[in-house]
Every structure is written in structure tokens, then in C-alpha cells.
Amino acid sequence: xxxxxxxxxxxxxxxxxxxxxxxxxxxxxxxxxIKLALLEADVNFKVVREFLDNVEKKATGEKxxxxxxxxxxxxxxxxxxxxxxxxxxxxxxxFVPKGPTIIMxxxxxxxxxxxxxxxxxNFIKSRFQKKVSIVAADVYRPAAVLQLxxxxxxxxxxxxxxxxxxxxxxxxxxxETFKKAGSDVIIIDTAGRLQVNEDMMNEIADIKRKxxxxxxxxxxxxxxxxxxxNIAEGFNKRVDFxxxxxxxxxxxxxxxxxxxxxxxxxxxxxFISDGEKIEDxxxxxxxxxxxxxxxxxxxxxxxxxxxxVVSEKEAKKIEQKIYKNELNFEDFISQLRSIxxxxxxxxxxxxxxxxxxxxxFKKASLDDRYLKRIEAIINSMTVEExxxxxxxxxxxxxxxxxxxxxxxxxxxxxxKQFDKTKQMxxxxxxxxxxxGLNFNNF
Amino acid sequence: xxxxxxxxxxxxxxxxxxxxxxxxELEEQLVAGDIxxxxxxxxLEKVKKKSYSENINNPEKIKSLxxxxxxxxxxxxxxxKLNVSPVSPTVFLIVGVNGSGKTTSVAKLANLFKDDGKKIxxxxxxxxxxxxxxxxxxxxxxxxxxIVCHQKFSDPGAVVYDSIEKAQANGIDLVIIDTAGRMQTSHNLMEELKKIKKVITGRINRxxxxxxxVVDSTTGxxxxxxxxxxNNSLNLxxxxxxxxxxxxxxxxxxxxKNDLNIPVKMFTDGEKLKDICYFxxxxxxxxxxx
Numbered sequence: 001x002x003x004x005x006x007x008x009x010x011x012x013x014x015x016x017x018x019x020x021x022x023x024x025x026x027x028x029x030x031x032x033x034i035k036l037a038l039l040e041a042d043v044n045f046k047v048v049r050e051f052l053d054n055v056e057k058k059a060t061g062e063k064x065x066x067x068x069x070x071x072x073x074x075x076x077x078x079x080x081x082x083x084x085x086x087x088x089x090x091x092x093x094x095f096v097p098k099g100p101t102i103i104m105x106x107x108x109x110x111x112x113x114x115x116x117x118x119x120x121x122n123f124i125k126s127r128f129q130k131k132v133s134i135v136a137a138d139v140y141r142p143a144a145v146l147q148l149x150x151x152x153x154x155x156x157x158x159x160x161x162x163x164x165x166x167x168x169x170x171x172x173x174x175x176e177t178f179k180k181a182g183s184d185v186i187i188i189d190t191a192g193r194l195q196v197n198e199d200m201m202n203e204i205a206d207i208k209r210k211x212x213x214x215x216x217x218x219x220x221x222x223x224x225x226x227x228x229x230n231i232a233e234g235f236n237k238r239v240d241f242x243x244x245x246x247x248x249x250x251x252x253x254x255x256x257x258x259x260x261x262x263x264x265x266x267x268x269x270x271f272i273s274d275g276e277k278i279e280d281x282x283x284x285x286x287x288x289x290x291x292x293x294x295x296x297x298x299x300x301x302x303x304x305x306x307x308x309v310v311s312e313k314e315a316k317k318i319e320q321k322i323y324k325n326e327l328n329f330e331d332f333i334s335q336l337r338s339i340x341x342x343x344x345x346x347x348x349x350x351x352x353x354x355x356x357x358x359x360x361f362k363k364a365s366l367d368d369r370y371l372k373r374i375e376a377i378i379n380s381m382t383v384e385e386x387x388x389x390x391x392x393x394x395x396x397x398x399x400x401x402x403x404x405x406x407x408x409x410x411x412x413x414x415x416k417q418f419d420k421t422k423q424m425x426x427x428x429x430x431x432x433x434x435x436g437l438n439f440n441n442f
Numbered sequence: 443x444x445x446x447x448x449x450x451x452x453x454x455x456x457x458x459x460x461x462x463x464x465x466x467e468l469e470e471q472l473v474a475g476d477i478x479x480x481x482x483x484x485x486l487e488k489v490k491k492k493s494y495s496e497n498i499n500n501p502e503k504i505k506s507l508x509x510x511x512x513x514x515x516x517x518x519x520x521x522x523k524l525n526v527s528p529v530s531p532t533v534f535l536i537v538g539v540n541g542s543g544k545t546t547s548v549a550k551l552a553n554l555f556k557d558d559g560k561k562i563x564x565x566x567x568x569x570x571x572x573x574x575x576x577x578x579x580x581x582x583x584x585x586x587x588x589i590v591c592h593q594k595f596s597d598p599g600a601v602v603y604d605s606i607e608k609a610q611a612n613g614i615d616l617v618i619i620d621t622a623g624r625m626q627t628s629h630n631l632m633e634e635l636k637k638i639k640k641v642i643t644g645r646i647n648r649x650x651x652x653x654x655x656v657v658d659s660t661t662g663x664x665x666x667x668x669x670x671x672x673n674n675s676l677n678l679x680x681x682x683x684x685x686x687x688x689x690x691x692x693x694x695x696x697x698x699k700n701d702l703n704i705p706v707k708m709f710t711d712g713e714k715l716k717d718i719c720y721f722x723x724x725x726x727x728x729x730x731x732x
Contacts, residue, residue, distance in 0.1 A: 036479055042662035045474045109685065110541030110658060140713075142580035147573035194688050221541065225476040225662025227690040234689075248540060251625045253664040276570075 030074060031056060041254035044229045047085065047263045054081050085259045086269065086286035093124065096214055100133075100183045102175060104211075105245075106204055106235060107219035109192030112247035114144065116219050116273055117189040118151040119281035120245070123271075125155065130184035135174030136161040137207070138191040148189055155278060158183075167191065168206045175211050188213065195234025205238050216241040217270065220261060222249050228257035229264040236265045243270035246284065250274045327422050329386035333378045336371060376404040377414055389418065446475045446691055446730040447505060454501035465490065472508075475730070476662050477693035481700050485511045509731045515700050516723035522707050523720070525651045525679065531563070531609040532616045533642055537635060537676065538656035539668055540623030543684035543710065545574065547656050548620045549581035550710055550718035551682075556585055560615040563588040565605035567598040567638060568622040578620055585715075588614065598622065598634065599641045606645040619650075626671035636675055649677070654707065656682045659692035669698045680707035683721070687711040691730060 031052050038048045058077045095101045103120070107113050121132045134152055136159050138144040145161045152159045158181075160174035171188055178186045190207065193200035208216065218241045220228065235241055246258050246269050258269055269284045318335070321327045378386060380403030385392050392400070397411050447468070457464035465486060472482040489507045498504060526532050534551065538544050545568070552562050564582050566589060568574035575591045582589035590605040602619055609617045621638065624631035642650045655672050657665050672678055683692055686709050695706050706721040 039473050039479055040663055042476075042664070045470050108660065108688070110543055112541055141577070143573040143577035146576050147571070150572035194685075196689055221658075221660070223539070223658075223661050223664040225660060225665075225690065225694065226474050227476075227660050227688070228662075230689050231660070248625065250627065251539065251664060252627050252667050253662075257662065 027056075027059060027074075034078065038256060038259075041256035041259075042223075042225050042228070043256035044226055044260035044264070047229070047260045050263070051081055051085065054084075082259065083286055085263050092270075092283065093128070093215075095128070095130070095184070100175075100179055101185045101215070102188070102211060102213040103185065104188040104190065104208065104213040104216045105219060106190050106216060106239060106241065107192060108194060108221070108231060109141075111192065111219040111221045112245075112273060113192060113219045114138070114148055114151070114189055116217075116245050116247060116271075116281075117148065117187050118155065118157075119273055119278055120217075120271065121152070121157050121185075121187055122155045122278050123281050124185050125157065131182065132157050132185045132187065133178040133181070133183040134159045135171055135178070135186060135188045137167045137171045137174070137188055139165060139167050139170065140191045144189075144191070151278075167203060168210060171207050172210055195231050195238075201234075201238045208239050215243065217243050217245050218267070219245050219247055220257060220269075222246050222255045222258060222272075223251055223253040224257040229260045232261045232265045232267070236267065241267060243268050245269070245271045245273060247273040250276075250280070325422065329378050329381060329389055329418070330383075332418070333375060333386070336375060336378075373404075373406060373410070374414060377406060377411055380404040389415065446693070447471050447508070450501045450505050454504075468504075468508075472693070475691035475693035476665075478663055478666065478697040478701075481515075481697040484700070485515075485696075505731055509727045512696060512727045512730065513723050515696055516705070516726065518699075519703060520705055520723065522680075522705050522722070524707055526616075527646075527648070527651045529646075530616075531606065531614045531646070533606065533646060533650045534616065534618045534652040534654060535621070535639065535642065535650040535676075536619060536654050536656060536682070537621050537672060538623060539625055539658075542623065542656040542658045542661075543682075544568075544623060544656045545577050545581075545620050547654075547682050547684060547708075547710060547718070548578065548618050549585070550715055551708070552581070552585055552587055552616075552618055553715040554718055555616050556587070561588075561613065562616045562618065563590065563605060563609045563612075563614045565589075565602055565617055565619040566591040567601045567605075567619050569594055569596050569598050569601065570622040574620070574622065581715075588612070599637050602638050602641045603645065606642065610645075626668050632671065632675045635672075639676055652679045652707070653677065654680050654682050655704070656684055657695070657698075659683050659686045659709075660688055660690040661694065663694065663697075665694040666697050666701065669702055669704055673702060673704060678704050680705050682707065683709040685710070687717075 034055065035048055035052055038051065039045060043051070055074075055077050058081075059074060093101075105113050105117050105120075117134060121134060124130050125132045134148060134157055136145045136148045138148075145159075149159050149161065158178075160177055161170075163170040163173040167190070174188070175186055188207070188211075190204060191200070193204065195201065216239055218232065218235050220232070224231065232244070244258075244261060244267055246255075249255065249272050262268060269286075271281060272284045273281050318327070318331055321331060377400060380400045381392070385396060385400075392411075392415065397408050400411055401408050450468075453464055453467045457467065469482055469486060472485065473479060477485075485508060488511055489504065492498070492507055493504055498507070524534075536544050536548050536551075548564060552564060556562055562585075564578055564587055566575040566578045568578075569592060572594075575594070579589055579591060581587075588608070590601060590608055592601045592604070598621065605617055605619065608614070619638070619642075621635065622631070624635070626632065639650065639653070653676050655669060655678050657668065661668070669678065669681070681695065681698065681704055683695060683706050686692060698704050699706070706726075708718055709721050709726075710718045
């Protein structure tokens with residue numbers, strides 16, 4: 001999900017990062033790109049406007065433009081603002097201490113209510129070991145009840161459907177029945193309706209008044225366009241729901257609707273649904289989704305950590321050396337050790353932006369064991385060899401191989417890769433930022 | 443459907459001194475109708491050019507220029523009629539993502555052609571969703587139509603094969619095939635549709651007369667991805683735009699038409715079976731702009 005938006009941001013920040021400092025013109029271009037990306041992702045235009053204002057204000061306030069780390073700072077601000085748009089905490093279910101917890105599901109036709117009812121029932125049943133029952137209050141759509149009963153059978157959940165033809169009384173009867181039967185959780189599936197259909201909205205407000213559900217979830221199709229805010233506003237005005245279940249995230253939707261909705265009605269997305277299987281359902285984590293939108297992985301943490309282990313002075317020194325083509329194995333191993341201080345290679349990669357990960361690391365089968373071997377080879381070199389790698393000849397290679405217990409082929413490979421890296425770093429040295437090390441050939 | 447442009451006079455006067463802001467505001471309103479940014483840019487570029495070259499100084503005229511562009515996009519290479527074969531049975535294949543309104547659209551189409559006196563057979567090729575066949579059966583009973591259903595999880599290709607065979611043997615005029623909802627991102631399910639298409643071609647020695655993608659009008663930019671990927675697999679002949687009685691504007695169909703040249707042929711606008719109409723670009727534009 002959200003892939004396109006992610007790619008946009010990555011392209012954008014890739015451009016900015018290569019420049020280092022941001023000019024006021026860069027900032028305008030960045031804001032324009034963010035605007036287009038968000039609009040293309042179906043984020044409501046009013047929300048986009050406010051979002052951009054906030055990003056701009058913050059960026060100016062924090063003097064981003066004057067900073068050397070402008071890129072990281074813009075990312076941080078955009079990231080924070082997106083988290084704000086998504087709400088601040090992860091959804092969970094609160095059960096009432098006494099009697100059954102009643103949950104009502106509402107939404108437009110085709111948003112995925114019935115599937116979500118089943119998935120939620122299964123989620124509660126398997127995670128909390130609660131007895132869950134379902135009231136089938138969609139009396140309008142042909143075979144809706146049958147669909148519910150059929151799916152409920154698969155997860156061993158009881159469905160109440162044989163009651164009055166009026167959905168309000170039917171729901172009351174169903175809730176009464178399951179209260180007596182000792183259900184822990186009662187989920188009510190209602191008919192799909194348009195938020196502008198007065199009669200249908202009256203009906204759902206009526207059901208709410210009669211049975212006072214503890215939670216009401218609105219089901220929102222993640223592919224919804226600009227209308228998402230009006231839909232959410234319409235339902236919210238009449239039934240004041242508690243949270244949102246975002247469905248169909250297995251599509252390639254950019255999912256901007258999700259961003260808009262919280263911003264406008266201040267109701268959180270509690271759960272997501274992302275597949276045809278009953279298990280394809282889970283708790284929504286705004287922070288995770290935000291970094292996914294940005295495609296930044298956890299670049300912020302990474303940047304913070306890198307700052308701690310690589311001093312600005314050291315980074316400058318390396319950059320100079322790269323520029324003069326004087327990089328040697330001593331620099332290399334000090335960089336290697338810095339990286340190890342940040343964490344394991346796997347962890348490092350998980351914090352990297354995904355597109356760049358693909359561009360740079362796809363072919364590199366880097367793991368901690370491989371890095372250890374490289375370190376061992378370099379440790380077996382004399383100081384002279386580390387400083388002037390070109391003096392390493394056949395007999396020196398034999399000695400190094402004995403010292404670290406690897407083959408001469410491996411040493412040859414390292415030397416060759418080191419040369420290539422050096423050349424490449426020199427090419428990029430005008431553009432590169434803080435950390436000089438590039439893994440491309442390793 | 444709701445109006446695409448609100449308060450044009452107001453924004454025209456508000457930005458009297460800075461026309462750039464006027465165009466920005468207009469751009470935003472069009473984007474708010476789910477038209478893609480590219481399409482909006484293309485429309486406004488032409489409108490701007492014309493308004494400058496013809497020295498137009500009147501918001502109503504600008505509105506009608508935009509309307510003109512919308513109609514032009516929707517009408518170009520336009521053939522919005524449903525293709526009925528001279529050799530019976532005509533076969534319509536209905537596809538789309540989950541919850542777009544396929545089954546209801548099948549019933550509404552059947553109702554429309556039944557009123558024309560055609561003999562119709564419904565084919566319940568959604569063997570996946572619980573109670574999908576029963577839902578279609580309900581409509582068949584209500585309208586007094588033939589229907590072919592197989593067991594749940596059976597091969598949808600076999601349902602289609604049997605449907606057409608039965609139609610050919612019984613002098614049916616029109617077969618309408620309902621398929622399971624699927625995300626365009628699901629490769630296997632898209633392959634399944636290709637197979638269904640092949641089964642049809644094998645039985646009637648031509649492609650299905652209509653392969654219609656059902657698009658929910660509240661869908662945003664993803665509708666273009668849907669159209670693109672379904673089209674790549676099946677060569678769509680058109681779109682059924684559903685739920686137009688909602689507050690959405692369905693502007694994405696402009697982008698789909700402009701970029702992929704897939705026309706909207708029908709739209710649905712209500713809960714009743716009669717709530718289906720042939721799509722008329724001029725009327726659609728009127729509903730957005732009048």
C-alpha cells in the first residue's frame with residue numbers, strides 16, 4: 001500500500017539530499033512535489049493545504065534552510081505531520097467489565113462491512129478468547145444474511161437473523177438474545193447506506209439510540225477518493241462513531257483517504273483489512289504507516305545514530321580523502337567499525353529507505369558475517385599495507401591469507417572491490433553527504 | 443452527483459487582481475472532483491489559452507469552456523452504446539474489484555434488456571464470495587430469468603461454459619456473466635479472468651460482446667489503476683459507473699477516458715433495479731456544471 005506516495009517522496013528527497021543545503025527555491029519545489037504527491041494519493045485537497053502550511057511553518061521556524069542536515073529535517077517534519085494526520089495512538093479494543101461489549105459496524109455499500117464483521121469477530125475470538133456473536137441487521141441486500149451466516153460458520157460464531165423485518169427491532173432482539181446467552185462481544189452488521197440518505201441515516205441513529213453500542217466503527221474503502229472526508233463527516237454527524245476500519249489495503253491504492261479522514265473528523269483508524277482471507281486483518285499503527293508512506297524506513301533513527309558515532313570532523317576528513325583518491329584500508333575499517341556501532345547490518349538495512357535500498361543494496365549480499373571476514377582480512381594486513389593497498393603483492397597476499405584464515409581469492413576480491421568503490425566514491429564525492437562509505441560493490 | 447465547480451463568480455471576483463490564484467483555485471476544485479492532476483492540467487491549459495486568445499472576461503464563459511473540454515474528452519472516439527451481436531447469444535462479461543457493485547449491475551442490466559423483450563440468462567461465475575450465487579439467484583427469481591449456478595468454489599470457467607452452452611441450446615438472446623470481485627493486484631485472479639474470456643471466445647467464436655469494468659464512483663485515483671490493469675488483461679470495452687447517487691463526482695472517468703480511451707457506457711444511481719442509464723457525456727457534463 002501507499003507505494004506510489006512512497007516513491008514520490010523518495011525521488012524528491014533523493015534530489016534534495018544530493019544538494020545538501022536547501023535553497024528557498026528548493027523548499028518551494030519540495031512543497032509543490034509534496035502537494036502533487038498527496039493529491040495523487042487521494043488526500044483531500046483541504047487537508048493537503050493545511051498539511052503544507054504546517055510543514056512550511058515548521059521548516060521556517062526550525063531554520064531548516066540554513067542547516068547542513070536540511071534533508072533529514074524536512075523528512076522529520078513531513079513524517080511528524082503525517083503521523084499527526086493519521087492520529088497518534090494504535091487502536092485496540094476495550095471491553096466493558098460487565099455484560100457483553102457491543103460493537104456496531106456502519107458504512108457505504110461495498111465498503112467491506114460484512115467481511116470486516118467476520119474478520120473482527122475472528123480477531124477478537126482468537127486473540128482474546130472471547131465468545132463473539134453477530135447480529136445480521138442488513139435486511140435489504142439480497143443474500144447479505146446468508147453471506148454472513150456462511151462465513152460465520154467457518155469461524156464457529158453464532159449469527160442472529162431470524163427476527164423482525166425492521167432492522168431496529170431486529171437488532172434489539174438480537175442483542176437481547178445474545179445477552180441472555182452470555183456472549184462477551186456482540187457485533188452488529190448493518191446495511192450499507194449513503195451518508196446523504198436521510199431515511200437510512202435516521203435508521204442507524206435509531207439503532208444506536210436503542211442499543212447504545214460501546215463502539216461504533218465506520219468501514220472505509222481505502223481506495224476512496226476526495227469524498228472520504230464527506231462520507232466520514234456525514235456518518236460522524238449522525239452517529240458520532242468511535243473509529244475507522246480501513247479495508248482493501250491489498251490493492252495498490254495510495255491510501256490518501258486514510259490520511260484525510262482523521263484530520264477532518266478526528267476519529268482514528270483502528271484496524272486494517274488487507275486480503276481475502278479471514279486472517280488478513282490487524283491493528284492499525286499510524287507511526288509504521290507514516291514511515292511507510294515516506295518510504296524512509298526509520299531513517300530518522302538511523303540519522304540520529306549515525307550522528308552519534310561519526311563526528312562531523314571525521315566525516316569531513318574522509319570526504320577530503322575520497323576527493324584526493326587517498327582512501328585506504330585504515331579509513332575503511334574505521335568506517336566499518338562505526339557502522340557496527342549502529343547495529344547489525346540487517347537492522348541497518350531495515351532502517352534504510354526502500355527505493356535506495358533497492359538501487360544500492362539489491363545485488364550486495366551483505367551480512368554481518370561477511371563484514372567480519374572483511375575486518376579479519378584488513379586486521380591481518382600490516383599498517384603499511386593498510387595505508388598503501390597497492391603494495392600488496394603475491395607473497396603479501398599469502399601471508400594475509402594465512403593470518404586471517406581465508407583464501408587468496410577472497411583477498412583478491414576485496415582488493416578489486418575496494419578499488420572500484422574508491423573510483424566510484426571519487427565520482428560521487430562532489431555530491432555525497434556525510435558518510436563516505438558506499439557499499440555498492442560489497 | 444454534485445456540482446464540480448462551486449462559486450465560480452465568487453472566486454472570479456475574489457481573485458480579480460491575481461488571475462494566477464483564480465486558476466489555482468479552479469485547479470483545486472477540479473482535483474477535488476477526483477480528476478487526476480495531469481488531466482486537470484491538460485483541461486485548464488486549453489481553457490486558459492482560449493480565454494486569453496479570445497479575451498474572455500466572464501466566469502460563466504470560462505465554465506462553459508471547461509464543460510466543452512470535459513465533453514470533448516468523453517466524446518472523442520466515443521462509442522457509448524452497448525454492443526449487441528447479430529448472432530445470439532450476445533455475451534456480456536462483468537468484472538471489477540470487490541464491493542464495486544457488480545452483482546447489482548448485472549441485475550440492473552438484465553432488467554433493462556428484459557424490458558426490451560430479450561431472453562436473458564444470468565451466469566453466476568462468482569463461485570468465491572459467500573452467498574454471491576444466492577444473491578444473483580434472488581434477482582433471477584425476481585425477474586423470472588434463467589440462471590446457471592455451480593457449487594461454491596467450483597471452476598468459474600466451467601460455469602461460463604455451461605451458461606453459454608445452455609443459452610445456445612435454448613435460444614437465449616443475452617448472457618450476462620457475474621464474476622467474483624478481485625483486486626487488480628492479484629495476479630492469479632486476473633489470470634482466472636483471462637481464462638474465462640478464452641472460454642467465452644471458444645464457445646461463440648468471437649470475443650465477448652462487452653467486457654465491462656464496474657467502477658464505484660466514490661473511488662479516487664486508484665480507479666485508473668483498476669482500468670489499466672483490467673484492460674491489459676482483458677481489453678475492456680467499457681465501464682459501468684456505479685453509486686452516482688452519492689455525493690461523489692466520479693471525475694476519474696475523465697482521466698480513464700483521456701489516458702486509456704475506455705468509455706463509460708452505463709451508470710447506476712439508486713437502489714432500485716430500474717436505476718441504470720446509458721451514459722451521455724453532454725448530460726454528465728451538465729450534471730457537473732449546470
